[in-house]
Each structure stands twice: as C-alpha cells, then as structure tokens.
Amino acid sequence: MGLASVLAVVTLSLALTGRLGLYINPDSTWFAVSMAVVVLAGAVASFALPLGAESDHGHDHDDDHEHFVDHPAAIAASVVGGVAASGVVVLTLVLPPASLSAELAMSRDVGAPPLFAGSDAVTLAATGDTASFGVGDWATVFATTTNPEAFDGDPVELVGFVTPGDRGDFGLTRLVITHCVIDAQPASVPILDGGGVPDTGQWVSITGTVRSSSDGRLAIVADAVEEIPEPEDPYEF
Numbered sequence: 001m002g003l004a005s006v007l008a009v010v011t012l013s014l015a016l017t018g019r020l021g022l023y024i025n026p027d028s029t030w031f032a033v034s035m036a037v038v039v040l041a042g043a044v045a046s047f048a049l050p051l052g053a054e055s056d057h058g059h060d061h062d063d064d065h066e067h068f069v070d071h072p073a074a075i076a077a078s079v080v081g082g083v084a085a086s087g088v089v090v091l092t093l094v095l096p097p098a099s100l101s102a103e104l105a106m107s108r109d110v111g112a113p114p115l116f117a118g119s120d121a122v123t124l125a126a127t128g129d130t131a132s133f134g135v136g137d138w139a140t141v142f143a144t145t146t147n148p149e150a151f152d153g154d155p156v157e158l159v160g161f162v163t164p165g166d167r168g169d170f171g172l173t174r175l176v177i178t179h180c181v182i183d184a185q186p187a188s189v190p191i192l193d194g195g196g197v198p199d200t201g202q203w204v205s206i207t208g209t210v211r212s213s214s215d216g217r218l219a220i221v222a223d224a225v226e227e228i229p230e231p232e233d234p235y236e237f
Helices: 002-016 026-046 063-069 072-094 102-108 121-126 135-144
Strands: 155-163 170-176 185-192 203-212 218-227
Touching (some): 002 026, 135 170, 155 185
Parallel strands (some): 185 218
Antiparallel strands (some): 203 218
C-alpha cells in the first residue's frame, strides 16, 4: 500500500506540473488522476483497519493453506515481487521526467507509418486541409497515397528531431503515442535540404514544400531548418 501511495503521489505531481504527458496520452490524464486519488483514499482507509485484522478471516486456516503460505516458492515470489515493485518506485523518485530518446525511436523504426496514425489522413490531405498535420499525418500520406502528384506544392511547417535519412538528406521524426509511451511508434518524413545536416537527435523546426519525384515518391524540400530546444509536448497523439 505504501508503494502504491508513492506512485499515486508521483502521478498527481506530474499532472499538476504538466509533465504527465511525457508518459501517457493527455486524453487519459483524467483516468490516471482519478485512479491515483482512489489509491490514496484506500491508503487512508487502510489505517482504520485494526492491527492484525488482516489475518483474521473469521475461520480456521486449514493445513493446505498454511503449507502454501510457508512454501519456499511462495516466499521467494513475494520477495522478488516486493523488490521489483520497490525498484520501480525508487526509479520514479530519483529519475527526472524525460521523453523517449531518438535512439529508441530509431530502434523501433520498421520503415512503416504508425499503425494508428489515422485512416482519414490521406482523404483529409487530398482536400488541402493540412494546416494541423503533424509528422505522423504526413508520414501516413507519404506511405499510403496512390496519387502523390495531388500533394506536390503543399506548404508544410513541422517540428521534430533529426534521424538519418534513406531518401533525403535526413529524416524528420516524431514518436506517435496512442495510450502511453509503451506503445510509442516512430513516424518520419524525408527532408531535402541543401544546407548542412543537423546532428542526429537535434530538434528542428522545418518550413518547406512537399514535392513529388519522378518515381512517385514524396519528400519535403526545406526552405528553412531552425534548431530548437525540445518542445514541452515531444510526442504526437
């Protein structure tokens, strides 16, 4: 109960400081905060339980139950579980909140757009309504459109971090999250830039134009590439 209470307090503090979005989709903040409050309420209520009452079930324990409780495997499992849970809680206290790294994004890159990037992205892009598009949306369009010429000349303004490119001077990448960082998927679009390539992992702001090549592939020709610090919301959702 103590370990769960610590995690609940950490969750609430992250929510109050606006850093919970580093771990979960902001749409799920209400649920995480609600569960943290429930845990803390349960912790407070547990102090009302008389000492020793947790072992008094109103009936005699049979021999099989006593044998199970004293079994070495059960004891070992309890110890291992306690140590693992304590380790997780200690890490949440000593490690500062941080976003997932560019190295992790590259290790998860399988060359495909995010699985849950949005099935309507291509249809919406075809109408020219792309002002709110992020890297994930454009990655879906680039990978799945059957009419690349329709997007030739579209202006873009995007923010992401630099990864090595296979079809351009470099890739502009963001991690796309559905629920939490466990399901984070990288999305990347190729950038063509006549200037120097920023360091891998460097966050940049890109202003440019979508161009279609002779082989029907789309890329962004950058007009301006500006190095920036990591944004407060490093993920796309």
